Amino acid sequence: GENVEQHPSTLSVQEGDSAVIKCTYSDSASNYFPWYKQELGKGPQLIIDIRSNVGEKKDQRIAVTLNKTAKHFSLHITETQPEDSAVYFCAASKGGFKTIFGAGTRLFVKA
């Protein structure tokens, strides 16, 4: 069935370093790939998304890349700050009602 695998499950970096989270999706018809950040005790919030007609998208310190051939997409956070510490979810959708989520990555940024 449809699946999104996300790695790593936990990531610890020093403040100022970069963090990379990788996801792989199974359904080649997927064409929308959002990333959500979830802080403790809160609901997930969209931080960036990419559609299948684009290979890369950047928003300040956050970037997402998409390789449709390999069915991979990745989140890159540069110059990490303590407030980047959270759980990050990747997801994939081909429309309709269904969004398939990865299992999440817990990011720790050490000051």
Place this chain on the structure above:
Amino acid sequence: NAGVTQTPKFRILKIGQSMTLQCAQDMNHNYMYWYRQDPGMGLKLIYYSVGAGITDKGEVPNGYNVSRSTTEDFPLRLELAAPSQTSVYFCASTKSGAREKLFFGSGTQLSVL
């Protein structure tokens, strides 16, 4: 706009009890969703609705029921609560489907003991 509002934030139920999780959105969104979040498992879709009067099952609907009498409200009903329903529940909404930003509520942490 308040966005998506969920109540309660926390609840403890005994096995066999029932309860309703409330969800309301003020963005005039057509699509509303209920997800559950278990540790290390991501979010799983319980039920969804594409408009008032229309609801359908998601991946994990057993033990739950929903209704959508208005565009704004989408309550989730748990009948005969079981320990397997211990989870964090999120309501979410979008204007017109899954190829756009999901707006999430702040969640309900439910324990069934």
